[in-house]
Amino acid sequence: MKASVVMIEPNGHFCDDCAVRGAAVCSSLDTAELREFEHLGRRVHFGSGETVFSEEDITTSFYNVLEGVMRLYKLLPDGRRQIVGFALPGDFLGMNLSGRHNFSADAIGAVTVCQFAKAPFSRFIEDRPQLLRRINELAIRELSQARDHMVLLGRRSADEKVATFLLGWRERLVTLKALSDTVPLPMSRQDIADYLGLTIETVSRTFTKLERQGVIEIIHGGISLLDPARVEAMAAA
Amino acid sequence: MKASVVMIEPNGHFCDDCAVRGAAVCSSLDTAELREFEHLGRRVHFGSGETVFSEEDITTSFYNVLEGVMRLYKLLPDGRRQIVGFALPGDFLGMNLSGRHNFSADAIGAVTVCQFAKAPFSRFIEDRPQLLRRINELAIRELSQARDHMVLLGRRSADEKVATFLLGWRERLVTLKALSDTVPLPMSRQDIADYLGLTIETVSRTFTKLERQGVIEIIHGGISLLDPARVEAMAAA
DNA sequence: ACCCAAATTTGATCTGAGTCAATCGGCTGT
């Protein structure tokens, strides 16, 4: 949460070596378009805990996550927090109708984003329906995830929430690295609690319980799935 | 939940007298396009409790709600249900990436939809980016609603959930009829419970409590907000 | 008007997760 030290790199042909070129919103552009597109965006780095944008801020930019993990959350007036999602490389942020962000986003660890000023980006989309189609696809995918998360928040027990989270997080990481029983958890216990609609104590106790049952092992910076089948059974119902 | 008796009207120029023409997905089309568009859709009626489509069904159609209210929900294997939203006239259903619906939808009371076969509709969108843009807008609006609902499910108390629901539902009806302190509730208590992540008993008790406090009055088929400010105060935090 | 089934309300009791309160452990900086 320290003061922001935003580093902006000089614009170059950085799309060429962009890790998310094939997966992100850019995957809908051909080589010529990409060349034009890269002049619209600039890479920006954020340090751990820095806020990229806040709820109710006027939207001035769109963001394409390149590296790192972000927490996306909403706060109630009394400080209660609900994390509505975690953003990973390839995720596209900033779409809205009101002209204001409807959630806040901050970096969990170091984050690099490709930032686009709103107006030029919107103009660029204007006559490129395939880019719009790609953005629409991403929105629809998020909607589907959001609905799954509503089921979790409204109808699942603490044990089921934690088990579902571990499997879902592992699955999301597949696009970044191969499926592994070692699941890194860059976010804090508090983040996990606020994502699952639980308290930090309940998350901690559930982790400990799973470890005592020999289902997971709590390791530095994550967990290891010792018995993925059992975790799946817990998550299912 | 009785057997479906689907009535299909002969195709005519029914867009002309369509109640949602200005609000729905069609609002992005000019008169000439609308003329072409109406041949793609057919009005279909559903009776109370009938299922329009089910989760995991292969998507064969898109739906534009014309009249009535639908519940959109997901079920866990053991029967627990989470209602992920209510659809009202003007809402557009059926978008997905997997080729399957990711929730079920059934009619609450009589419902009329404008049904479009998937392939011709997709072809029609192909070279009409303004229609795609409109669909994208609707998806983004839904995403925003979904995030608000996550906050409600994960971080609000039963009283806050009910108060927030009453105000939110009243607000959604504004586009159909003017804002009124008399709020019709066509859905059952069980539906409300499954929407709010509560049990039917808790919903019923909360309604009764609000009525005893003189904040609402429970009337036939809905409630009346006697003291909207107090309800807003309960919902806020 | 009457009957039956379903929906809702109300009451009594239980319990899963929250709250409050210590520790514990692992980095960071000196």
Added chain:
DNA sequence: ACAGCCGATTGACTCAGATCAAATTTGGGT
């Protein structure tokens, strides 16, 4: 190496909302 801090864990206790169990009301069909 050690102090201090922050995040995580653990324990004891509480409570909001669930569960179980009756009434009671509503509504549709005859």
